[in-house]
Amino acid sequence: MARFYADEQFLFPVVKLLRALGHDVLTVQEAENADQGIPDEEVLAFAISQERSILTINRVDFIRLHRRDSNHFGIFVCTNNRNWEQFAARIDEAVATEEPLQGKLICVVRPVT
Template sequence: MVRLYCDEQFPREVSEQLQTMGHDVLTIQAAGNANLGTSDEAVLEFAVANDRTVLTLNRYDFVRLHRLQPDHAGIIVCTNDSDRNRLARRIHEAICTEASLSKKLIRVIRPSTS
């Protein structure tokens, strides 16, 4: 079980599925931080203060933040996937293979379609 913090654009359906898989998922909305124009830096700061791994579709900015501030509980950047079940499973598989997410950047990439 991983403690996750989903940023504002992360799909609600995926966060709900991750909860059913046993993960402790806190969304920015549930934390009372939605619609406040919260910066990416503030999202990461909240996650660090609450020992949670950031879960985001905002790959570019959070890869940059990982490089600038590598001391965090983990960052998972995902390629958006309209198949929400598949995205949730891929995230679950990616984090369950890791002993610890601390200071790691995990990339969950949508599989290419043939």
């Protein structure tokens, strides 16, 4: 199972489902890092300090950060999917497929229907 740090835009219902699947998920809000919007660089730095992979729907900025420096514990860039169960399952499958996560940029996209 993975240790995640979910940024402030990441959907809390998906966080709860990932926890039910056995993942350790800490949100920016729970870490009290979301008072006035934390810069993406600080989100990544905190995740690295805690040895956690990032969960985000902010694909553009986190892809840029990964390209700048891949010394992190994984970044999951996701497309928003309102089918929360499917969203959590796709992340869970990506963890199983991609472990170890260190230094990886993992794209989790909603299926085309």
